[in-house]
Each structure stands twice: as C-alpha cells, then as structure tokens.
Amino acid sequence: MERREAFKKIGIMALAGTASLLFFNACTNNETETAVAPISENSANDSVAAPKSAREKLIINRQKVSMVDPQNPTDFELKHTPDLVLGTTDEKGNTSLTVGIGQKGIIHPSTPEHWIDYIKIFVNEQLMVDLQYMNLPIRPYGQFYLQLKKGDIIRVESGCNLHGIYENSITVS
Numbered sequence: 001m002e003r004r005e006a007f008k009k010i011g012i013m014a015l016a017g018t019a020s021l022l023f024f025n026a027c028t029n030n031e032t033e034t035a036v037a038p039i040s041e042n043s044a045n046d047s048v049a050a051p052k053s054a055r056e057k058l059i060i061n062r063q064k065v066s067m068v069d070p071q072n073p074t075d076f077e078l079k080h081t082p083d084l085v086l087g088t089t090d091e092k093g094n095t096s097l098t099v100g101i102g103q104k105g106i107i108h109p110s111t112p113e114h115w116i117d118y119i120k121i122f123v124n125e126q127l128m129v130d131l132q133y134m135n136l137p138i139r140p141y142g143q144f145y146l147q148l149k150k151g152d153i154i155r156v157e158s159g160c161n162l163h164g165i166y167e168n169s170i171t172v173s
C-alpha cells in the first residue's frame, strides 16, 4: 500500500508540473507575440518618422525668405526667385504658365550640394503643382496649362536646399 501511495503521489506531482509548464509556456508565448506584433503602416499611433534619404539630409533650410527691397533685388535674391510668364489661352480655356527659377539671366546652380529641391504652384492658395527635384544637374523649368479667370492669383514657391524658400506671384488680368 505504501508503495502504491508513493507512485500515486509522484503521478499527481508530475501532472501538476506538466500543467505548470504548459501554463508558463502559454503566458510566455502570449508575451512574445505581443512584443513582436507588427505595427500597421497606417497606424495612427505610429510616431516613428521614416529615416531621411541622403537627399533629404542635405535640405537644411526651410525658412521663407522675402526680398529686402523688391524694387532693387540683389543677384542672390534674383537667382532664387521664380520667374513667371503667362502665355496664351487655348480653345478649352487653359492658359499657359511658364515657370523658371532665376531672373534676369541669373541662374541658380544645380549641384549635388546646392540645388532647387522643389517648386509648388498655387492658384488662389489651392496647391496645383508639387514637384521635387533630385540633386542632379537639372535646372527646374516648366510649362503648365491652368484653368484661370481674371483676378486669380498665381503664387509659386521655390525651395533652395541651403538658402530657403522664395516666392513670386502674379494676378491674372
């Protein structure tokens, strides 16, 4: 009888130990799954910013800059300021807008370290065009066709990675 009782106790202890191990494993696995659960790319709680590209790291000035004396702009101001030319209107009512960066023949450089990194075109403060440029030998210049009416205000921004954001505006007459 004593031997049978001893085996019975050993059996109960072994079962209890196994149950404890299973419970421990279940808890541990749950914790692990929670810890490594992937975060949705669109998660509203995702506060980790994407790493900057080599190009983005070179964009160090996002300050808006105004001409000190618009009647007497310096060469430095002229080479950063968008040049805007309104052209003809086609039969569907789209008016040509030509945008270059730099005025009076003073052209902004386009080098890997110093370049115009974006232009944006707004009509009555509605963003219409948003273009980014790589730090490669390309000079920003473009022609666009916009539905415009008399009194519309076209504002164009140009961003220089080193010298900030310059702008120019024209009103449709």
Ligand SMILES: [Fe+2]
Pocket: 080, 108, 114, 115, 160, 161, 162, 163
């Ligand atoms: Fe610049």
